Amino acid sequence: MNKFISQIFIAIFVCIMMIANTVYAQVDYETLAAKIEPPFALGDEIGPSTYQIVNLDGRVGGYAFETLPYAVIPGFSGAPINLFVTIDLQGKFIDAEILEHNEPIFVSGLDGALFHNFVEQYKGKSIFDTLVVGVPYGGKDGASSLIYLDGVTKATASVRIAHETILAASFKVAKEMLQQIPSGPPAKPNVDYNEDLDWQTLVDKGIATRQLVKNSEVQAAFKDTLWEDDDPIAADEPDEAYLDLWLVDVGPQSIARAVLSQDAYDELQGFMQISNHDEPLLVIDAGRHGLVSDTFIRNTSPDLIEAHQDGFPIALRDSDLDVELADGVPGETAMIFRTDRRLGFDPTRDWTISVKATREHGSFRPEIGNVVFEANHKTDERFFIRENIHVPTPPWLEAIQSRIVDLIILGVTLFALIWIMLGKINWLAGHRFYTPIRLSILAFVTGFIGWWGQGQLSIVTPLGVMRSVYEGQSLAFLLYDPFSLLIWLVVILSFVLWGRGLFCGWLCPFGALQEFAHHLGRLLRLPQINLPERVDAVLVYLKYPVLFGLIFMTFYNPDTADKLVEVEPFKTAITTYFMRNWYYVAYAALWLILGMFVFKSFCKYLCPLGAVMAIGGLIRGRDWIERRKACGSPCQLCKVKCNYGAIKKSGEIKYSECFQCLDCITIHDNPNQCVPLILAQKGRSL
Incomplete structure (x- = not known):
């Protein structure tokens, strides 16, 4: 069996190397010139990555430019999206095309053609039109001057960032080159x-x-x-x-x-x-x-x-x-x-x-x-x-409006979960149907928060935040995904109250899948492997060098870091429903298969996001799991029963490895399971 486990880890390593083997090409003048279609041609460079476009008779017919020098709006990797945009002298979009991006959802995730198709919608529109991404909130008014652009399901935040990038860069170029930007609706x-x-x-x-x-x-x-x-x-x-x-x-x-x-x-x-x-x-x-x-x-x-x-x-x-x-x-x-x-x-x-x-x-x-x-x-x-001046809805508010129902359901769910964990945790752990209740909650987390809501938190977000802060860029990209942001806010709050446990034990969709894999393995009577303590003690620290390696690559070679984050199988299993290239699917499936033998192996040993959660949990303000003097000395029942190995021989809880499964609380409060309570009923003591 140990040989089988070793072969799985080798396969995982091979998948990671295949995933990481991608680079971006540089864009030069000749490449940009080839993107200009007749009757125009690329003319002289007149500014940073900004060119005239000329007609067949040599007259200036408009301008072509890369958006990066004009609109540095970070995406979810911390890197901005760079697009190549051409506008004519009347401010009409001739073309728009993505040159380079590092949006995680489209980096070997969703079909990149969907992103390109979204950008193609700008052709023929004007920078003076009121362009809005997505369907109208509250119903479409046939007399409205708003022009709606079709978004991309599961990538709404990324296309909003691209939209804001195109408009911000185009208005700056128009103001400098066309010199005629209306201050309000024309009469x-x-x-x-x-x-x-x-x-x-x-x-x-x-x-x-x-x-x-x-x-x-x-x-x-x-x-x-x-x-x-x-x-x-x-x-x-x-x-x-x-x-x-x-x-x-x-x-x-x-x-x-x-x-x-x-x-x-x-x-x-x-x-x-x-x-x-x-x-x-x-x-x-x-x-x-x-x-x-x-x-x-x-x-x-x-x-x-x-x-x-x-x-x-x-x-x-x-x-x-x-x-x-x-x-x-x-x-x-x-x-x-x-x-x-x-x-x-x-x-x-x-x-x-x-x-x-x-x-x-x-x-x-x-x-x-x-x-x-x-x-x-x-x-x-x-x-x-004159038409009433349309004040564009702030992107963050537009994002909230488009997901208001999902956010209400999520908010109620998070509130209920926190309320239970703060005041009813012992009641929940001691409930006769605790396991079915827990699995039902995890099923909801997988289905609604994960597959439907696309609320699977990822290491990509902390890396993007660090890169943006280092480069002095805005963190506004977080507002484009209010569903995930709400989860992040609750998770950060939970660091103070419980450490990493709330997210890793209750709110992580892939973690829930790992737990379901464990239960499936038990139903199939597969052998459950408990690694030797000294091996486990080493492997639980593996996630930290993985995390620090990703942080290093984020600053040293961001393009490679964007591939290495695929060490997380979250995008494959949750975001794309396993609909990706075979090696991504194989990688995610291997962890789930391994989880049928080794309890939540990815979560325990390799998850870089889990490492972030463990570090964040250092600000925990209390030891929320009750202990008795007899716990650990001499009673070892909770330690033996803990699938996460989060209890020391002394009975002390290792909160950096605690996933809040509540099994030890169930044992602690049950007079038929807790050894000190059983002996106390018999008039004996340890």
């Missing part, structure tokens, strides 16, 4: 507002803005320059209009009806239904300047007109609509330009239109001269509405 035309208007009313109320520039003014602007004499019409007709510009925002329907023919109005409304984020701006010239040059191409940005608001450029683009003006509206040349409200344009505040006047000097390769004329405009607030 958009109120389709329910109607007002009877005509052209004269628009002029009288300042809804239509006019900029009249006479030929004499243009001449004055070019005076004493090379181009002073290059416009004979301006010199001959100084009082005639060079530029007679009218500017009207035709987004509001009442205004559009006053300046457009019915056909043009209908075409505009159809356009706005398709492009509902654009604000249409009607520009009319009744002079001889014109609105665009002879080389202008429809549906592109105008070459003679620019616009600015708050010192930032407003991106104008031809809407490619046929404009027919209503009767009484002056001017022959008219165009409707559009700009995206999501990029910060607010039609209700002052903005400036700039019209470029151009002259050429010379016939062969002429020199070009320009002067600019400006006009200010805004449209009254009454024509627009």
